[in-house]
Amino acid sequence: MQQQISVITLGIANLARSRRFYGEGFGWKPVFENPEIVYYQMNGFVLGTWLETALAGDMKRERLARPGAFALAHNVANRHEVERVIEVLSRHGGRVLREADAPEHGGFRGYVADPDDHAWEIAWNPAWSIDMDGHVSFGL
Amino acid sequence: MQQQISVITLGIANLARSRRFYGEGFGWKPVFENPEIVYYQMNGFVLGTWLETALAGDMKRERLARPGAFALAHNVANRHEVERVIEVLSRHGGRVLREADAPEHGGFRGYVADPDDHAWEIAWNPAWSIDMDGHVSFGL
Numbered sequence: 001m002q003q004q005i006s007v008i009t010l011g012i013a014n015l016a017r018s019r020r021f022y023g024e025g026f027g028w029k030p031v032f033e034n035p036e037i038v039y040y041q042m043n044g045f046v047l048g049t050w051l052e053t054a055l056a057g058d059m060k061r062e063r064l065a066r067p068g069a070f071a072l073a074h075n076v077a078n079r080h081e082v083e084r085v086i087e088v089l090s091r092h093g094g095r096v097l098r099e100a101d102a103p104e105h106g107g108f109r110g111y112v113a114d115p116d117d118h119a120w121e122i123a124w125n126p127a128w129s130i131d132m133d134g135h136v137s138f139g140l
Numbered sequence: 141m142q143q144q145i146s147v148i149t150l151g152i153a154n155l156a157r158s159r160r161f162y163g164e165g166f167g168w169k170p171v172f173e174n175p176e177i178v179y180y181q182m183n184g185f186v187l188g189t190w191l192e193t194a195l196a197g198d199m200k201r202e203r204l205a206r207p208g209a210f211a212l213a214h215n216v217a218n219r220h221e222v223e224r225v226i227e228v229l230s231r232h233g234g235r236v237l238r239e240a241d242a243p244e245h246g247g248f249r250g251y252v253a254d255p256d257d258h259a260w261e262i263a264w265n266p267a268w269s270i271d272m273d274g275h276v277s278f279g280l
Contacts, residue, residue: 001225003168004183004214004274006263008148011209028143031278043144044184044275046268052209059211059251059259060238068208069151069192069256071199074144085141098200111199116209119199123146128186134144135184135275138171 005045008072010118011052011064017093017115018049025092026074043134052116066117073121075130079108085122086110094120145185148212150258151192151204157233157255158189165232166214183274192256206257213261215270219248225262226250234260 012018019038022028031046032039036054040047056064076082082100090096093115100110100122109123127139152158159178162168171186172179176194180187196204216222222240230236233255240250240262249263267279 001167001214001216002183002270002274003166003180004270004276005148005185005187005212006215006265006268006270006276007211007213007261008145009211009213009261026143027141032280039278040143041278042184043142044182044273045145046276046278047145055209055211058238058243059261061207061259064207064209065205066209067201067204068210069195069204069206070208070210070258071147071149071195072145073147073149074141075146076141098198103198118210119201121147121149121199125146128146130142130144130146133184134142136144136146136186138179138181138186140172 007046007048009048009050009055010114010116011055012049012116013052014115015049015051021089021093021114022047022049025089025094043136067113067119071111071119071121073123075123075125075128075136077124077130079124082108082110082122082124086112089120089122147186147188149188149190149195150254150256151195152189152256153192154255155189155191161229161233161254162187162189165229165234183276207253207259211251211259211261213263215263215265215268215276217264217270219264222248222250222262222264226252229260229262
């Protein structure tokens, strides 16, 4: 099957609070929004932020737990950008989980939780390339 | 900031079990693997499956919960493919959460949990386009 993910959907408790983090913190523009969901067109797929009760119902689960066992990463061009983005996100509803530092394998990264406790790694990884359209390629 | 997600990392308990679901169920080829992580090059970003204890430590959290408040979607070309993919995944360690049916907004979809209880929506959404490289665009 095609090596493809179409959507990442995050369960959220409060649409306005989440929209502030993504819209003003990251500065991302929605491609669609209604009173229960906001979609963002990303680099080859779509990010959705959907009321958690609706998401749980759609997948026929009673309860979803937080913080979940996953992380999303946003890579940037240099180590100073890592610190800058973490600072901006923390002013728009984000909570720093790990101050930026250098991992063993190189680069620089920190972690911020969004207002619904979903983890974002903000990373500079000089081995991975990012093209003009934001498409990210694995590198060693 | 660039509207871009570089990596989705899923916390997993058992590398071989997870690799079977993604490698034989979805049929995806790793771009890198070692005894604690497997990376897959996806449509504009990278999917990582990493031992959950290591992921939790990296984000400085004591404990991660499951099932988390998120879902990933894999879109396919027609409704028959939805049923076929769900059936194949269920034979490779997946567990059906919702049998495929038609949502109100159109199309067709079901949900499968991976061996670590992460939710995958398998969907046919005729309004969204997927190009040859698997890049997915939002549509109404």
